[in-house]
Amino acid sequence: MIAAAAIARLAAREANHFRAANPRAFAHHAAATGWFQSVPFHWMRDWPSPVPIVAASATGATLTSIDEQTYDDFCLGDTASLFGHSPPALAVALAQQASQGLSYMLPTTRGAALADRLAAMFGLPQWQVTTTASEANRAVIRWCRGISGRPKILTFNGAYHGAVDDAFVDLNGGVPTMRASLVGQVHDLRDTTTVIEFNDEEALATALRGGDIACVLAEPVMTNVGMVRDAPGFLATLRKLCDETGTLLVFDETHTISSGYGGHGVAHGPAPDLMVVGKSIGGGVPCAVYGFSAEVAERMAALNTSRPSGHSGIGTTLSANALAITAMDMMLSDVITPAAYDPMLRGAARLVAGLEQEIAAADLDWHVTQVGARVEFLTCPTPPRDGGEAKAAMNPELEAAIHLFLANRGILLAPFHNMMLVSPVTTGDQIDRLVGAFADCVRALKE
Structure with a gap:
């Protein structure tokens, strides 16, 4: 002491x-x-x-x-x-892209190559690009609620998912509480966010079997309250309960990409339905990605055909800009390697x-x-x-x-x-x- x-x-x-x-x-x-x-x-x-x-x-x-x-x-x-700060290959690629335009609001051939690299590294076939991991988490939550028709998400007490409003619910003496540090929050997030303790299999089963949880948004290892490791078998149970209840499993691997090539899910299992990666994937350039399974992609496409045209609430003008695409493509090809x-x-x-x-x-x-x-x-x-x-x-x-x-x-x-x-x-x-x-x-x- x-x-x-x-x-x-x-x-x-x-x-x-x-x-x-x-x-x-x-x-x-x-x-x-x-x-x-x-x-x-x-x-x-x-x-x-x-x-x-x-x-x-x-x-x-x-x-x-x-x-x-x-x-x-x-x-x-x-x-x-x-x-590492400013890997040489990244610095060269960014300088070259800067002379060719930074944001087109159009796809590029380099973007197609990046999608293939993401699929090969993380094991999910479909991808989208955002400007931050917070934005990617917001997009994933919207998609999960949209394709499932369920209103709630489940998170773990003390987990970190960036600036996503839905995740700012804590347990205080076992009671769900809006995080006191959240500025200007006027809606009660507890109506649509269920929070439980990490590694609590009983609470997890009870929450998911209620049938109103669209997705579990989880770090496979908690990283923002110190680090809290998954108890033996917990992630396997999480995967099993999500399958049993038709709940989508989302891994936010923005921090746990440290676990090994492909992140924690690839290195240790299980595989999620969707995943988010930000920060290091662009070497410090503001960008993030979210990936998802073929089944989720089909459900997303069906939702798109059923809704009116107009802004989906997902993405910004700068999402998938050319500089971000170049940064991620170079990082995955030359820097973030096995x-x-x-x-x-x-x-x-x-x-x-x-x-x-x-x-x-x-x-x-x-x-x-x-x-x-x-x-x-x-x-x-x-x-x-x-x-x-x-x-x-x-x-x-x-x-x-x-x-x-x-x-x-x-x-x-x-x-x-x-x-x-x-x-x-x-x-x-x-x-x-x-x-x-x-x-x-x-x-x-x-x-």
């Missing part, structure tokens, strides 16, 4: 260290009065440092700030750059072993969880079984102090929890520096 006073002392000391080392960042934020709270998007304020680091450039698994600080980057744009996962998984295993060794040496009741190239240390003794347990185990003050300590020593983690990503270009030296800095932080907390 780390004492609260020790956490506060470390946090104050590290904040002073950051102020001294990053004068240009402070000047930048003081001058950026045209941005709300000095940043172009509000969650950029969520870093634990006194002000956000201001990026100057990034390449591979290294980021440099305007204060000329160099960071071993284990955040990697919160998965957007999971396969061979790329070998160094990612070896590096993640090295990171896990190092962190576990230091946790044991410090006699801490913490543990480490791994989902392929995604690693997380949780400051609790046993892996949480569900989102409720995971949220209860979080220690925001401790996590923020650790993150700031690491940042001051050139190690960048994602700001929202203790997630670390290993890319194909992350080096062994970078991993060892992270482990060493983590050990130094633990020693400082126990002084």
